[in-house]
Amino acid sequence: MRILLVTLSGTHGTGKSTNAGKCYYLLNKQGLRFSYLRHQDLLDPLGFVLRRAARVFGFKDTADFEKIEPVRTVSSLYYLFVYLPLLAGGIRARMLLGYNTVADRYLYDLIAGSWDNGMRLPLENLLSRLVPRPDISFVFDASEKRILANRPEHTLEYIMNEKQQYNKLVRVFGLTRVSTDNPPEVVWNYILHEIETAFSRQNQGRSGPGAQL
Numbered sequence: 001m002r003i004l005l006v007t008l009s010g011t012h013g014t015g016k017s018t019n020a021g022k023c024y025y026l027l028n029k030q031g032l033r034f035s036y037l038r039h040q041d042l043l044d045p046l047g048f049v050l051r052r053a054a055r056v057f058g059f060k061d062t063a064d065f066e067k068i069e070p071v072r073t074v075s076s077l078y079y080l081f082v083y084l085p086l087l088a089g090g091i092r093a094r095m096l097l098g099y100n101t102v103a104d105r106y107l108y109d110l111i112a113g114s115w116d117n118g119m120r121l122p123l124e125n126l127l128s129r130l131v132p133r134p135d136i137s138f139v140f141d142a143s144e145k146r147i148l149a150n151r152p153e154h155t156l157e158y159i160m161n162e163k164q165q166y167n168k169l170v171r172v173f174g175l176t177r178v179s180t181d182n183p184p185e186v187v188w189n190y191i192l193h194e195i196e197t198a199f200s201r202q203n204q205g206r207s208g209p210g211a212q213l
Contacts, residue, residue, distance in 0.1 A: 007106035010140030011162045013150035020104035039105035063117040076122040112165040137175045
């Protein structure tokens with residue numbers, strides 16, 4: 001049986017981590033060997049350094065600091081020589097051990113975050129070609145009302161802009177949209193069905209453009 005890489009992305013407040021954990025549990029309960037990858041762990045060291053440096057240099061918003069060319073160069077070096085080897089190496093090690101991988105967030109979320117800040121991710125095109133290609137990628141979506149209820153610290157304008165970036169991701173990368181406005185059981189069953197379908201295509205090429213739930 002082919003080893004799969006499944007990624008779960010989406011805006012804040014749509015239940016990415018909750019659904020990633022539940023899917024990981026359900027997949028293993030069915031006897032499938034899945035490991036769990038928390039993508040944010042690979043970015044936290046760089047984020048910590050950038051936030052501290054932004055404060056030192058008097059920037060109120062780290063996003064403005066990240067737009068400076070020397071900072072983008074530092075970010076590029078981190079993505080190329082730290083982030084990418086750890087991400088690709090971790091997934092490859094899991095594959096060699098016979099484990100599929102379900103990733104809580106992925107490069108797509110990093111790209112959406114940069115677009116949300118009005119800039120392109122450093123080395124965006126190169127990273128898109130070099131990271132392990134997922135067999136199936138889900139993008140969680142929900143109504144603005146639900147997201148505001150889950151994340152009251154965000155404004156409606158912020159949520160609308162973030163949703164716009166993820167809609168663009170779906171179009172550019174052909175990701176599979178899943179609405180978490182549906183009951184949890186419907187969401188999980190749909191995801192499990194799509195993963196099982198991906199397994200059944202092991203003698204075919206990469207999955208085509210995503211569907212929508």
